[in-house]
Amino acid sequence: MSVIPESNVDVLIVGAGPAGLMMATWMAKCGINARIVDKRGTKIFNGQADGLQCRTLEILDSLGFGHRAWREANHMLEICLWNPDENGIIKRSDRIPDTIPGISRFQQVVLHQGRIERFFLDSIAEASEIRVERGVMPSSLKIDESVVEDDAAYPITVTLRHLTEEEATPKQNSTSANGQSVQDGLFRSNLAKDDTQDLLDASKINAKAHSEEVIHAKYMIGADGAHSWTRNQIGLKLEGDSTDYIWGVLDIVPITDFPDIRMRCAIHSADCGSIMVIPRENKLVRLYIQLTTTQKNGDNSGRADRSKINPQMILESAQRILAPYKITYRKLDWWTAYQIGQRVGTSFSVHERVFLAGDAVHTHSPKAGQGMNVSMQDSFNLGWKIASVVKGHAHRSILKTYQSERRRIAQDLIAFDHKFSRLFSGRPAKDVMDAEGISMEEFKAAFEKGNMFASGIAVNYGASAIVAKEGSSAEQGDGTDVSVANAKHRVISDQSFCSGITVGMRIPSHKVLSQADARPWHLHEVLPSNGRWRVIVFAGNTNEDRQREKLWKLSEVFSAPDSFLNLYTPKGARYDEVFEVLLIHNAPRQSVTVLDFPEVFRPYDEFDGWDYNKIFVDEVSYHEGFGNIYGALGIPQDGAIVIVRPDQYVSYVGSMEKPAAVNSFFAGFMKEQHASDEAQTNGTKP
Ligand code: FAD
Structure with a gap:
């Protein structure tokens, strides 16, 4: 046998x-x-x-x-x-x-x-x-x-x-039209x-x-x-x-x-x-x-x-x-x-x-x-x-x-x-x-x-552990329990921050320029489907003291040993294996360089050096016009944090002054990988 x-x-x-x-x-x-x-x-x-x-x-x-x-x-x-x-x-x-x-x-x-x-x-x-x-x-x-x-x-x-x-091989009815034999779809109908x-x-x-x-x-x-x-x-x-x-x-x-x-x-x-x-x-x-x-x-x-x-x-x-x-x-x-x-x-x-x-x-x-x-x-x-x-x-x-x-x-x-x-x-x-x-x-x-x-654009997912907005599982209409794993982690978005972004819908796409090389990208092009979460920080004009100060404070929270980045990224994995932290500012592009921004937005790899692909600016491009993403998404000059799911739907919108909310959001459903006090960026930096 x-x-x-x-x-x-x-x-x-x-x-x-x-x-x-x-x-x-x-x-x-x-x-x-x-x-x-x-x-x-x-x-x-x-x-x-x-x-x-x-x-x-x-x-x-x-x-x-x-x-x-x-x-x-x-x-x-x-x-x-x-x-x-x-x-x-x-x-x-x-x-x-x-x-x-x-x-x-x-x-x-x-x-x-x-x-x-x-x-x-x-x-x-x-x-x-x-x-x-x-x-x-x-x-x-x-x-x-x-x-x-x-x-x-x-x-x-x-x-x-x-x-x-x-x-x-499905059996086909043989139909002929003008001497040709034609496939029909009846076998699947x-x-x-x-x-x-x-x-x-x-x-x-x-x-x-x-x-x-x-x-x-x-x-x-x-x-x-x-x-x-x-x-x-x-x-x-x-x-x-x-x-x-x-x-x-x-x-x-x-x-x-x-x-x-x-x-x-x-x-x-x-x-x-x-x-x-x-x-x-x-x-x-x-x-x-x-x-x-x-x-x-x-x-x-x-x-x-x-x-x-x-x-x-x-x-x-x-x-x-x-x-x-x-x-x-x-x-x-x-x-x-x-x-x-x-x-x-x-x-x-x-x-x-x-x-x-x-x-x-x-x-x-x-x-x-x-x-x-x-x-x-x-x-x-x-x-x-x-x-x-x-x-x-x-x-x-x-x-x-x-x-x-x-x-x-x-x-x-x-x-x-x-x-x-x-x-x-x-x-x-x-x-x-x-x-x-x-x-x-x-x-x-x-x-x-x-x-x-x-068009498929109207899809708006309800409140759940991965969509931080008002509403309860009862509103899902089918009794499915999608509440957060632990109520203490419940985070609710502040929708008033960005009038052009709806939590639960896919983030709209507009053009931004790469800070490093001035190339225009549609926002969606930098959010490919590879399983990664994105935390997008709209930092406003980072030449202003207030915005710069907020940005550096935020980066300290994101780089801390107990941050979402450090708790939920597997030990030994690449710094953006699970989360990509992106920055879109609207200071004049030529007044700053990538090196003026905190390292969490330009992580360092000992083989590859700095990552130049995570900082963008809302400015007119040389050849492809002006995306005006701040205007289109209603981003305030105070800035905002937006969490985007791996499928481009928005999970959370909130203030730059509350970066710890990002930790709480991910604590609701991510698994702690290690309690390390190592920073995510290491190696000998120039
Ligand atoms: P399917 O495409 O049906 O794929 C199912 C697959 O599973 C098939 O490959 C089948 O061989 C396989 N399978 C089935 N049973 C088994 C099994 N037991 N074991 C292993 N494999 C199995 N949709 C549109 O959006 N726009 C249109 O214009 C449109 N026009 C259509 C016109 C017609 C005539 C038809 C019939 C459908 C049309 N649709 C249209 C619908 C569309 O084709 C289906 O909605 C779509 O194909 C569904 O995708 P699916 O992967 O769920 O299923």
């Missing part, structure tokens, strides 16, 4: 879609021992999600590959609204900006999910030995509840089964039955593919999509409902006389349904079309009968909605169909050991362009937290904030999608007396309001 191999891993990720790949990227960047498996033999190559919100682009940029998406994607700058006129003929009724001007340095773009997955895979390979193990899926999961609170334990035991290449159990059954009887292994893991992430096997194993459910709206998706190179085909358009016809037009890269256009003629399945599943849906019938629906304009194509890149269902998980984890992320915990219609974004942002929220717990930097208690922060976002998303779907899918009102019809003014207002939500 062959022996089943067993091994330990800190983090096991199931599913290599956007949510799983984001988690693997954090693990790679933070140096965590992790594995990621996917039942499919390949990543996706075309179709599926394509919208990237500006917050997602900021995140991809912080991971080092935002520029690839930004360059390759099609940029969407204007939305055109088309509605029936008094004769029932569609006409353009409005134009609005696609992304609210000024909310981010990025705007909404579209690029298909396969490319995004490619960027993740390259980034993971660059930073680590982690590789997606394809054709591998879990067949059993056990959790030893007696050790879930033990940091050193591996409470999760998973059996993995390896599939053959044939099993791991919610109109298709989940094939997880079929694959497991097939692999058991297939002699070549019966190899199994057992993995013991500290943490596990089920990022295995809407049919999530992990979710079923841990007994969690999705709650919500499925509507009757059935949508078809065509990715085509259109041949048309419709004038706004390269704009994002929301088109409501008088009686034939609605279309969303999404202009894509490489002359492609995606049409999201409401299908009014689809038959329901006779199997009581509530799913539409997908055998009745094909590209031709989707095109014919599009032609009816767009009439009198004409549309056809010669090149079809991809197509699919899906039924709108809006559901959210009752819980996002069990014991803060097995977590769910992405479509595994929330499903909704794709046309608001949210699914891939929110899925990636789930694991962007969770990844750094797990990494800092696995590394022994932070207490496990911070993991509770995953559910308290992300479940609320999922609920908001479902509410948004519900409203948006109703307005989008409904028939336009013929006049003010037509109560069953949708008012196009209401649709426009919802669209404009939804723009802020859809």
Whole structure:
């Protein structure tokens, strides 16, 4: 009898879609021992999600590959609204900006999910030995509840089964268009039955593919999509409902006389349904079309009968909605169909050991362009937290904030999608007396309001150990206890300090100049996603005695043996392994040099010398204008301290005169590494 191999891993990720790949990227960047498996033999190559919100682009940029998406994607700058006129003929009724001007340095773009997955895979390979193990899926999961609170334990035991290449390759309906064979997305769509159990059954009887292994893991992430096997194993459910709206998706190179085909358009016809037009890269256009003629399945599943849906019938629906304009194509890149269902998980984890992320915990219609974004942002929220717990930097208690922060976002998303779907899918009102019809003014207002939500910038996390603001765990809405580990460490921000910074939201980005070499940087560029906390001191004009005095006092507190820097940085680790202390002043740049500032802002390394990358100035640059970060963020001349989480969300804002508040904030959840009286900077200094 062959022996089943067993091994330990800190983090096991199931599913290599956007949510799983984001988690693997954090693990790679933070140096965590992790594995990621996917039942499919390949990543996706075309179709599926394509919208990237500006917050997602900021995140991809912080991971080092935002520029690839930004360059390759099609940029969407204007939305055109088309509605029936008094004769029932569609006409353009409005134009609005696609992304609210000024909310981010990025705007909404579209690029298909396969490319995004490619960027993740390259980034993971660059930073680590982690590789997606394809054709591998879990067949059993056990959790030893007696050790879930033990940091050193591996409470999760998973059996993995390896599939053959044939099993791991999804069967495609072969569609042909103009002689080419075209991939469809039906096998992933919610109109298709989940094939997880079929694959497991097939692999058991297939002699070549019966190899199994057992993995013991500290943490596990089920990022295995809407049919999530992990979710079923841990007994969690999705709650919500499925509507009757059935949508078809065509990715085509259109041949048309419709004038706004390269704009994002929301088109409501008088009686034939609605279309969303999404202009894509490489002359492609995606049409999201409401299908009014689809038959329901006779199997009581509530799913539409997908055998009745094909590209031709989707095109014919599009032609009816767009009439009198004409549309056809010669090149079809991809197509699919899906039924709108809006559901959210009752819980996002069990014991803060097995977590769910992405479509595994929330499903909704794709046309608001949210699914891939929110899925990636789930694991962007969770990844750094797990990494800092696995590394022994932070207490496990911070993991509770995953559910308290992300479940609320999922609920908001479902509410948004519900409203948006109703307005989008409904028939336009013929006049003010037509109560069953949708008012196009209401649709426009919802669209404009939804723009802020859809950008991802509006995310505002509630009070917790890692978000120091007024509020209690009761306000989390789901009873999750996210209070500080020890009430004596409770720190509350003074929001009045910086009118342009909201505690719980991501810090806005504006340009600053490096004090050392005058190079302009966007603030976000100096906050890359590498697992580090940032303490940013806005010191004001440090040529003024008052400000200089405060700065030196603050630096004494930060350098003291009992400071957060000394207590929570592991002995022997680089000075900024856990925290980066940054300074942004607004004294005239040429009146000072980096060496005029306290050493805590220019730490010394015996091999590298002074660190020149942590002091910045708010001043006009030679070639790229003036960021005016003090003005934009409402920083007072008295200065301020801002603590920024590893995911760029603001934890704390307070006075420069209370530097000890930073120690108290971190005492709430960080683990003491050593009680050393050594300073963080050593070596022989010049
Ligand atoms: P998925 O992308 O579903 O990835 C899950 C992964 O887990 C897959 O690779 C799968 O093979 C693997 N897996 C599943 N079960 C197992 C198992 N048992 N063992 C091992 N591996 C497993 N979103 C947008 O933001 N914008 C859009 O425009 C948009 N359009 C869409 C259009 C269509 C037609 C569809 C179907 C979806 C669209 N979405 C869109 C939604 C978007 O694709 C999803 O929200 C997103 O892919 C979710 O990411 P995920 O990583 O959570 O799940």
